[in-house]
Amino acid sequence: MAGLALAGIRKDFGRLRALEELSLEVADGEFCCLLGPSGAGKTTTLKVVAGLEEPTEGTVRIGGTDVTDVEPTHRNLAMCFESYALYPQQDVFTNLVSPLRSPRHRLPEAAARRRVEEVAELLGIDALLERSVTQLSNGQRQRVALGRVLVRPAAAYLLDEPLSHLDAKLRATMRAELKAISRERGTTTLYVTHDYVEALSLADRVGVLDAGRIRQVGTPRHLWEEPVDIVVARSFGRPAINVVSGVVADVAGPRFLADDGGLDLPLPGRRIRPGTRVQLGIRPRDLTLHRGAGDVPESASGSAAARLEGTVYVLEHLGRQAELTVRVGSCLLALVVPRTQVAGLGTDDRVVVTVDPRRVHVFLADDSGRRVETTHVTEAAG
Numbered sequence: 001m002a003g004l005a006l007a008g009i010r011k012d013f014g015r016l017r018a019l020e021e022l023s024l025e026v027a028d029g030e031f032c033c034l035l036g037p038s039g040a041g042k043t044t045t046l047k048v049v050a051g052l053e054e055p056t057e058g059t060v061r062i063g064g065t066d067v068t069d070v071e072p073t074h075r076n077l078a079m080c081f082e083s084y085a086l087y088p089q090q091d092v093f094t095n096l097v098s099p100l101r102s103p104r105h106r107l108p109e110a111a112a113r114r115r116v117e118e119v120a121e122l123l124g125i126d127a128l129l130e131r132s133v134t135q136l137s138n139g140q141r142q143r144v145a146l147g148r149v150l151v152r153p154a155a156a157y158l159l160d161e162p163l164s165h166l167d168a169k170l171r172a173t174m175r176a177e178l179k180a181i182s183r184e185r186g187t188t189t190l191y192v193t194h195d196y197v198e199a200l201s202l203a204d205r206v207g208v209l210d211a212g213r214i215r216q217v218g219t220p221r222h223l224w225e226e227p228v229d230i231v232v233a234r235s236f237g238r239p240a241i242n243v244v245s246g247v248v249a250d251v252a253g254p255r256f257l258a259d260d261g262g263l264d265l266p267l268p269g270r271r272i273r274p275g276t277r278v279q280l281g282i283r284p285r286d287l288t289l290h291r292g293a294g295d296v297p298e299s300a301s302g303s304a305a306a307r308l309e310g311t312v313y314v315l316e317h318l319g320r321q322a323e324l325t326v327r328v329g330s331c332l333l334a335l336v337v338p339r340t341q342v343a344g345l346g347t348d349d350r351v352v353v354t355v356d357p358r359r360v361h362v363f364l365a366d367d368s369g370r371r372v373e374t375t376h377v378t379e380a381a382g
């Protein structure tokens with residue numbers, strides 16, 4: 001296996017700039033996910049690494065060697081793109097074994113068969129080896145395409161949404177398998193997804209891609225706790241982070257005042273000039289629900305919890321948890337709470353919601369959307 005490095009990549013398709021100043025390093029043996037919405041440039045990035053698209057500017061290195069001008073077939077990468085390229089006239093076994101029969105890998109027949117059977121079992125397609133690929137479901141086809149990648153030794157694996165056609169249960173199983181395979185084999189993997197759960201559960205590090213630019217690269221924990229800007233913060237979590245527009249005031253220290261006056265809370269540890277327009281970000285799981293107007297305890301960190309009064313707007317039961325939307329002033333705040341807490345609660349009931357002010361994020365309301373650092377939090381590595 002080998003590490004990958006993209007430096008200063010720009011990719012133009014005519015007048016459309018798909019990638020800009022994109023730099024990313026994937027260490028040897030690392031599992032790196034590229035996360036971003038549709039059109040962000042994820043597939044284009046993979047194609048540039050694979051050599052299927054030539055960058056307008058910048059360099060690609062594999063194992064330290066500049067391969068920018070090297071043909072795709074000589075880059076020693078195994079790829080699986082979303083539009084799985086399988087041989088339609090062949091059975092599953094032939095599709096899986098063909099990469100091992102190529103001049104580059106030519107394995108003895110018995111060894112190749114063993115390898116195919118091993119990978120097929122791992123992917124749960126061992127009973128389908130004799131079936132023609134035309135008789136497979138999309139999910140089965142996708143697993144065959146992934147199998148074609150996993151059978152062969154390569155410098156690195158490039159995977160483009162390889163689990164997108166699987167149902168939720170199978171996807172979770174396959175995620176665990178992929179993670180185990182990469183750990184056991186020390187595989188270098190660049191994995192594209194628009195699903196943040198997939199990125200957080202699979203990756204050693206995640207690169208958040210938006211409009212052709214990498215916003216931040218870091219460990220899942222780093223990105224979750226210290227998103228560099230509002231785009232990164234919005235990329236993780238369901239329901240998404242609550243965002244409320246307002247301004248910073250100085251009332252014995254910085255405070256956040258929502259534009260509609262509905263939210264007013266201290267911003268401990270933030271050095272930010274009064275009058276600055278900001279957007280407050282509160283994760284749904286950082287909000288605590290209190291029924292009625294009862295006492296509000298101190299927050300876990302010992303600082304006073306900020307108290308918000310509101311009414312129930314929407315309540316949805318999701319297994320053992322409930323998702324609640326509370327109207328505070330004209331803001332709608334999403335919360336995730338244990339189901340037992342919402343028994344008997346109905347629309348328009350009055351509730352109190354608290355939040356530890358140290359847990360909220362403050363983003364500048366300008367074009368940068370940059371997060372204001374908290375002086376109490378030490379920088380995490382990543």
Ligand SMILES: Nc1ncnc2c1ncn2[C@@H]1O[C@H](COP(=O)(O)OP(=O)(O)OP(=O)(O)O)[C@@H](O)[C@H]1O
Nearest residue numbers: 013016018036037038039040041042043044045194
């Ligand atoms: N061959 C091409 N010619 C012209 N424009 C292209 C080409 N390939 C991609 N693009 C454009 O480049 C941008 C990035 O596309 P890309 O496929 O990399 O996005 P993506 O993040 O993989 O999206 P998705 O999740 O929808 O696959 C898009 O605006 C897309 O329309």
